[in-house]
Amino acid sequence: MKRPHIKVTTESARFLMSAYRPNGADAQDPVFKKALEQIGSDPGLAKWFNDQREFDEIVLERLNSVQPPPELKSAILTGVRTTMIHRERFQYRWLALAAILLISCFILGKFNFPHAANQFDAFQSDMLALFHPLPVLDLSTDSFEQTQQFLKANAAPTAPNVPEELRRMQTAGCKSLRWRGHMVSVTCFELPNGDFLHLFVVNKGTFADSPIPHGFLKNGDWHILFSESDGMVLMWMSRAPMNELRMLV
Amino acid sequence: MxxxxxxxxxxxxxxxxxxxxxxxxxxxxxxxxxxxxxxxxxxxxxxxxxxxxxxxxxxxxxxxxxxxxxxxxxxNNHPHVEFKPEIHDSPAISPDALRSLDGKAVMDAMTKVDTTYRVALELFYLSELSYKEIAQVLEIPVGTVMSRLSRGKEQLKATLSESVFERERKIIPLPRDEKASH
Missing domain, CATH: 1.10.1740 (Rna Polymerase Sigma Factor; Chain: A)
Known part of the structure; x- marks a missing residue:
């Protein structure tokens, strides 16, 4: 009963040690550790192992005596240097192209697509242009409530949290329009002094993450104020004196 | 660079x-x-x-x-693979006989080993890769590498023995008289 067990262990050791490199690089590999211990206690296995190592060493030595053609190394290095030069040139070309694209995008963005920070400027400029000459309103009514119902029915943004004083104020009417793909609504209030106050409402997402300008802005004889409420950006625009507007909004 | x-x-x-x-x-x-x-x-x-x-x-x-x-x-030029019967007990080949062979002869003997075993054997001797690295190169389990190395070495020994035998057979010993005259 013992012999078959010993024989299997020896066979296993021989099987494992066939993968043991003759230069001893695998000496620390735990896979070979037990097999090496077995070799130490089995003279027959030890002889086989010594013969095996000698065989491996001679084969290795003989195979290593086969030398590559003398010009091969220089041919490889020359070929590789050429490849590297091409690769670097190729990379530089890509870098140059990327730089050109970047500059082009910047220039195009500068002239055609206002930077996020300038989007409010563009918005107010475009809306001001709408009032030269005066726009044709979609709905003419003196009721603020009616303007909001009309805008809502036309899927245009309505004004949230409008001060009560303005709600009670008479309106000229309202209009909806598209600006760069976004719906914009405008409600026109008639101020007691005869001036108009125009309220533009647009979704805040229209301006991405750009910060809303603070305080009153002046554009020609127009006074402009931006505010934010319930995810909407409100732009108030009037020729009325600034302090009067301040009291209203 | x-x-x-x-x-x-x-x-x-x-x-x-x-x-x-x-x-x-x-x-x-x-x-x-x-x-x-x-x-x-x-x-x-x-x-x-x-x-x-x-x-x-x-x-x-x-x-x-x-x-x-x-x-x-x-x-579309797959190498012809000749499967040989498994050799469990490799024929003895003395180190001196083995040393008498040159690199080309050993390389030729290697080419006669079954392709399945030969590639693992070549990586073992020519690249001195570990069995784990050979497994990685050939994309096979480590146990298979060990098995291929074990069987491949047996076949290589058998092939080298044949080479030694063939070489010795070609050497015709000179008659004693002729040897003496030199």
């Missing part, structure tokens, strides 16, 4: 063993040189993808083998 890898050092260190491996696969000196060059060419193109310098050797041998197989497939 490279930030982390000195290409010239890598070529100097590995080109000879790669050439021998290529020679054993292609059995043709011109093809072996081409394969070696092609391997370094690919390495030059992809060297930046290899972050661990210790993996370079394994990468080179894997690439060379893949390139060889790609070439074989494209030529």
């Amino acid at each position: 490279f930030r982390d890898i000195n290409f010239e050092d890598i070529v100097s260190e590995h080109y000879a063993s790669l050439y021998r491996f290529a020679l054993s696969l292609s059995r043709n000196e011109v093809d072996a040189a081409d394969l070696t060059q092609q391997t370094f060419f690919i390495f030059a193109q992809h060297s930046r993808q290899i972050r661990d310098a210790s993996k370079v050797k394994c990468w080179l041998f894997t690439t060379l083998r893949r390139e060889f197989l790609r070439g074989v497939r494209s030529q």
